[in-house]
Amino acid sequence: MATRALILVEGDPTGTGLLYIQAAQRLGLHPITLSADPARYEYLAAEKYEAIRVDTDNLDALIRECSRLGATYDVAGITSSLEAFYATIGKLCQYFDLPGPNPTSIERCCEKFSQRQLLAAAGVPVPAYRLAANAADVQSSAAEIGLPVILKPAVGAGSCGVRLCRNADEVAEHTTYLLGGKHIWRSLPRMLVEEFAEGPQYNLEVMENEVIGVAAADYGPPHFVCREHIYPALLTDDEHERIADISLNCLRALGLGWGPANIELRWTERGPVVIEVNPRLAGSPVPQLVQAAYGVDLVSEHIKLVIGEEWNLRKRRSHTAAARYLIPDCDGTLDWIDGDSRAAAMSGVAEVKLFVEAKTPIIRKGDYRDRIGQILAASPSRALTEATLQRAVDLIDWSITPFPTVGEQEQSLGPTLSTPASAAPDER
Template sequence: MGNRALIMIEGHRRIGLLFIQAAQRLGLHPITLSADPARYPYLAAESLENVHVDTDSLDALIHECSRLSKTYEIAGITAAEEEVYATVGKLCEHFDLPGPNAASVERCCDKFAQRQLLAEAGIPIPIYRLAANETEVKSFAAEIGLPVIVKPAVGTGSSGVRLCRNLDALAEHTTYLLGGKHKWTSLPRILVEEFARGPFYSVDTMEKEIIGVCTADFDRPPHFVFSRCTYPAPLTDDEYKCITEVSLNCLRALGLGWGPTTIELRWTIGGPVVVEVNPRLAGGTNPRLIKLAYGVDLITELIKLVTGNECDLRKKQSQTAGSRHLVPERDGILDWIDGHSRAAAVPGVDQVGCYVKAKTPIARNFDYLDSIGHVIAASPSPALTEATLQHAVELISWSITPFSTLDEQELRSAGSHPPASVDASTR
């Protein structure tokens, strides 16, 4: 038998390379199966083994894994992308490997089904309705009362999610979702939800254990593009207890608990209200922040879990870790971006990442891919971490030349800026 292999179903534009590196540290040979390996530039840059395969086809994936098993001992199968996580569960079941429960993941990924299960369990959630057309969206918004959140019933990364404060915004966004501009991964179904007002928190769990709670803010509403994140969230003991109890109740209601889960909440005047449950690790900077704040490497521990080993979730340190995301203020051509080296040299800065290069077209879709970079810092003090991040971000600047109207239309029809590997400066 050859090397022990970790099979990744699709990669991830932000944290995919971290999975690869963690697997290699554990002595595993990572192999990525993808419908389009070019989406993940780190595969070519690091000369990593990858296989072109239709990841929407379970039969094709079973066939490919069976073929690979003749050369490698398949130690585990996993993914970083939510869209294929239920498929991972089915593959793990087929090959008798540890993995998530596919049925639970599928129910959770359908936000309407998720809402129904949470409501049946008595978990506080926003008032919601499921709409199939413009008339129903308008009717349900009137029933719930503006402002409302309007979003696809299936989707990730805040794609297609908008806060609609008035009828004009409601009509505009409904037209966007149903008029052919939004890329649907399933039949078009729209959730219309009450807007839960209050501070935003996100809870990271692994194996039914609370790992951390962060607080986060968004860039330029009415969209929900993360601008900052901080671990641990500044909570009283009672608030922490309440949030963690609600989070664990979510796992029970949704049949989750194997592996990682991320629960998003708002703290309203009535207490915590669950906004969304994601049956996977949080992407972006969160895994790095958790490692800095608590000394727990969730990606490594997840790979241990999928390969049948015990994971170590003991917290080994206590720091305040935070990130700031660099979000462009307009569409256009990125003329230049500068200051990363100076920002990385600031004491307390752990990492500065840049996702795009000069002369790249920037066409915002108002989701997680809008960010063009990040800064991460950590220290024993919340105030010091905040000051460090502020200083570092102020050292980074860029210039964007707006598109002409014709150019903008052409670029938007072609999609937003292409994915780029993270060119990160790490202290």
Template structure:
């Protein structure tokens, strides 16, 4: 009898990839990663995992490779990671459909991944969202910002991880960022479709959803503007019963409006004087540390349960306990060469600390982009009380130190 395999399309360098592999192993599955460049994911080589180089932007190439694998293995399921291009996840849905395996609705994923289309569908359903316009050049963006009113958030219509997202507080910043998106290093990366949005202020929350069930609502904070780089997150968020219920109800309206509800979804909110306003709906599992926070807070392993769904088994979303879990991202204060980073072992030894992870090694160039890539590591802690979790996390963070030598100037 052929061994059962889980196909993972692309990897996830900062945490989720290896967690999916370990979930597959617990379920008796052999994981096989299909990636355009498997060397991008260190854990594949470190764990001696099977990986194949294939053009993951080409559905036909993926079908051919999975057909080849099926001659040796029984393919139990197919899933994967979006990276910066959510069209990968839609392609996974098409791949699942081709092989008659459980998977997400690819058409729904494609519609949701286009932020302009997503907002149109949410607006039609009466879901509270920021005022928005789409533009393709400097003149249109200036006009859109004038109609909405500064400050505005300017972002590419596609993408993830806050890539290309910036708060523009005046006309100079607006023109600057527009030129950045439309030219220079952005050529070929973003299409000339740019979203201009009202800047909605208020506490930030995210709802972690599996199927049609909200599993947990987290609170998070960002680093300094004009960028939106996550600095810390806590699960569960401090909410009144009314606030919690209103976020749940708006989340379910989003799922209906976008025809989602299979597998994981992550919905981002700002809480305003009018209640929850939807900033973004992500038709996928959020990246680390969110799944780990939910697991520590409630005993629900979203990755394990997602793999069960992918292979056609019944999942179990029952909460086992109620803890408070929190994470702090490690973000450098300058660009340059990372000389050293230390304190990981001492931080990990703090009672209640669940994970200390560094994303970079010494002698790595640090060039901040204003997105998720600015983070060089994270620390996660959990305990039965909020005060204790916060204290343990801060104690662990205080152990971490690093040194960065600025790049030489031309002066």
């Protein structure tokens, strides 16, 4: 009998890709990663997981490779932990007659303007928004909506290129950044200009039509890099029901009835307003937090769905789980970072992970890549979880030497010596 295999298209350096591999192995599957550059995922080489180099932006190349693998393995399912490849996953699953997401729905959802249109048409509360293709469009859209506004790429994830602009100068500055060649576009360079929905943020994890958990999330402007997640959010029953109803309306409006989804809302003066619907499982450490809080292994249950087996989201406990992300406050060279071992040894700390080492250049980008580490804590008590997390965070410290300014660089070089043209060779 052929070995059952799970094909993973690309991975995730932050950890979710490894979670999928480990969960696949626990389920008796042989995980195979297809990647344009397998070397970028350190965990593949470290544990000698099977990986195959293939152009993952080329659907035909992926079909050929999956067909070739099908001659050796019983391909039970195909999936990915990355949103950028989720529509491709849907197309592959359709081609090979495997369970998977609707690629058309995924593509519409990942295009933020189309997502906004579909949600608004279905009566889902969303911020005021406009689509802009150039600086003049951005300027007029910001004037129509009223400052402050959020300016973001129409396609993207991880807060890449997203910024709160409080005045006209910041609007112009960020427009120049997005259109000036520094931002890497995943599609045509189109921007979304949005009303700034102020209020506490809540993130939901949904599988099929079941809300698994609601987290309180702290995203600090102007770039909205997440600083903390905590499950469960402190909500009344009515508030929880209202958020859950709106979230399920989102899935219906977007045609996302299959698989996992991650939904972000803010509770504003007019109630819950949907910020974004992501048609895939949230990245690490959200799956670990959900498992610590509720005893539900989202990654394993998603894989069961992918391979057509019975899945179960029944909660096995009701704990509080929280994550804090370590984010530097300046650019420069990381001199040292320590305290992680002491933090990891604390009772109630579930994970301490550093993403950088000493002497690493720190260049903040205003998105998820700014994180230099994360700490997870969990316990039956909310007060204990929060106190444990804070004590663990306080144990970790680091030092960053800012990069020298242009003036400092010139000064360090000293005066420039010139050689007189009339000087003899031995005098030069």
